[in-house]
Amino acid sequence: MSIAADAAAFRQILGHYPTGVCAITATQQDGTPAAMIVGSFTSVSLDPPLVAFFPDKASSSWPKIEACGGFCVNVLADDQEELCRTLASKAPDKFEAVPHHLSARGAPILDGALAWIDCSFHAIHEAGDHYIAIGEVHALDIHHPGAPLLFHKGRYGKVVPLL
Numbered sequence: 001m002s003i004a005a006d007a008a009a010f011r012q013i014l015g016h017y018p019t020g021v022c023a024i025t026a027t028q029q030d031g032t033p034a035a036m037i038v039g040s041f042t043s044v045s046l047d048p049p050l051v052a053f054f055p056d057k058a059s060s061s062w063p064k065i066e067a068c069g070g071f072c073v074n075v076l077a078d079d080q081e082e083l084c085r086t087l088a089s090k091a092p093d094k095f096e097a098v099p100h101h102l103s104a105r106g107a108p109i110l111d112g113a114l115a116w117i118d119c120s121f122h123a124i125h126e127a128g129d130h131y132i133a134i135g136e137v138h139a140l141d142i143h144h145p146g147a148p149l150l151f152h153k154g155r156y157g158k159v160v161p162l163l
Helices: 007-014 062-066 081-088
Strands: 022-027 033-038 041-045 050-053 070-075 100-102 108-110 115-127 130-142 149-152 155-158
Touching: 022 062, 022 081, 022 108, 033 062, 033 081, 050 115, 070 108, 070 130, 108 115
Parallel strands: none
Antiparallel strands: 022 033, 022 070, 041 050, 050 130, 070 115, 100 108, 115 130, 149 155
């Protein structure tokens, strides 16, 4: 038996595949930080080093980040669910109580994130109701050792070792 690919079924079925959770951050021209949460993030190329994420065209945060010319991917730790919810909100001051420092290129690196990847935009492509935002990596590092925050079947979770 197969299910027609309507939006609800598509989302429910693909929700069976767990994803990591990343905060995409940037600093706007006026110095105000911007952020969006994504679950679709991937490496693209080793030479040159490229990564990609997939912002929703309806996102109110995406135009702010796109206008910055670059961004930082912050891989969230499994104890950062509350931070994730804060940065996913539409609150105008969502960075007010978020501890962070700036990368050499000026993008916010979130304190406590597992890793960060500082990028400039390499290309942006339309893909249905999303964009494919490809970034050229300029710097990256492991910021804090630990396990990643996961999203699976509509809920946040964490890695549990089998043994």
